[in-house]
Amino acid sequence: MRQIFLILVLIICVTIAKVFERCEFAKAAKENGFNNLSMWTCIAHQESRLNSESRDGDNYGIFQISSEAWCGRGHKCEISCESLLDSDLTNDFLCAMTIYRTSGFKPWSSSKFCNNHSGIWLKNCSLY
Numbered sequence: 001m002r003q004i005f006l007i008l009v010l011i012i013c014v015t016i017a018k019v020f021e022r023c024e025f026a027k028a029a030k031e032n033g034f035n036n037l038s039m040w041t042c043i044a045h046q047e048s049r050l051n052s053e054s055r056d057g058d059n060y061g062i063f064q065i066s067s068e069a070w071c072g073r074g075h076k077c078e079i080s081c082e083s084l085l086d087s088d089l090t091n092d093f094l095c096a097m098t099i100y101r102t103s104g105f106k107p108w109s110s111s112k113f114c115n116n117h118s119g120i121w122l123k124n125c126s127l128y
Helices: 002-016 022-031 037-048 081-085 090-103 110-120
Strands: none
Touching (some): 022 037, 037 110
C-alpha cells in the first residue's frame, strides 16, 4: 500500500512542474497572444531557467512574479502565487501581461540583459 502511495505522489509531482524548452515556451507564449517572443523567452529563461516550479523567496513561477505587488490576495493579478508553480502557464501569461501593461518590462531585472541579447532565443524555432 505504501508503494502505491509513493508512486501516486511521484506521478502528481511530475505533472505539477515542468522545465520548458525555449521553442516550446515561445510557442506557448504566441498561443497566449504574446508579441516580442524573443524578449519574453529570454526573460523566462533568465528568471527561472524556464522552470514552471521555480520559486525564489517572494517570487513565483516561470516569470518569477513577486508576491509583494502582483500575485496573492488583494494584489494586481488577482491570482494565488501558488497557481504560478504548475505546468499550466495560463495564469503566468495573464499575470505577466498585467505586469507588462502596467509597468512594461521594468519589473524584470533580466529585461536589461534581454534587450541586448534577445536575438538568439528563437533560433531554429518553427513558430510561423
